[in-house]
Amino acid sequence: MLKIEKKSRKLIGLLNTCMPFIENINVESQLDKSIIINVYERYNNKISLPATFVSDGTIEILALIYILYFEKRKIIAIEEVEKNIHPSLIARVMELIKDSSIAKQIMITTHSPEIIKNADIKNIILIKRDSEGNSFIVRPSTAKDLQIFLQQNIGISELFTDGFLN
Incomplete structure (x- = not known):
């Protein structure tokens, strides 16, 4: 994928929205079909860092951007999208998800108030589960009692954290 210059520029541009210190990425295919990812940072662009030396958050964001923008599938499910990602980057990650949701259906699961706040x-x-253990779906946007709190400028993430949505 990265051999195609246009896609490479797009990937680096998207990565830079979250991690402006990344200058380039090199992906090498191995004979056993595995890949080696090397990251070049602005701090020392002459030395690449293998993915094993890059933070888990950087790898998570790289994978997320690939899935959102380069994966051909039109339906995507992501478990705990906030995993390993610094809380200060969650708003930007959610912007990427919203942007790519124009062309794809994206479902994410979370227990993170930061994700809820940015959705x-x-x-x-x-x-939710009832007293007998049966699961059912609730849409907070249609709950009348919730609207009263939201009109009082109490955010959805605060209501989520305080257990009101349970």
Whole structure:
């Protein structure tokens, strides 16, 4: 993929929205079909860092961007999208998800108030369990009592954290 210059520039541009210190990425295919990813940072662009020396958050964001923008599938499910990602980057990650959701259906699971805070309430679906253990779906955007709190400028993430949505 990275051999195609246009896609390479797009990938680096998208990565730079979250991690402006990344200058380039090199992906090498191995004979056993595995790949080696090398990251070049602005701090020392002459030396590449193998993926094993790069933070888990950087790898997570790289994988997320690949799935959102370069994967051909039109339906994507992501478990705990916030995993390994610094909380200060969550808003930017959610912007990437919203942007790519124009062309794809994206479902994410989370327990993170930061994700909830950065999601459109119309797109939030809660899975709850009743006293007998049966699962059911709740849409906070249609809950009348929730609207009262939101009109009082109490954010959805605060209500989520305080257990009101349970």
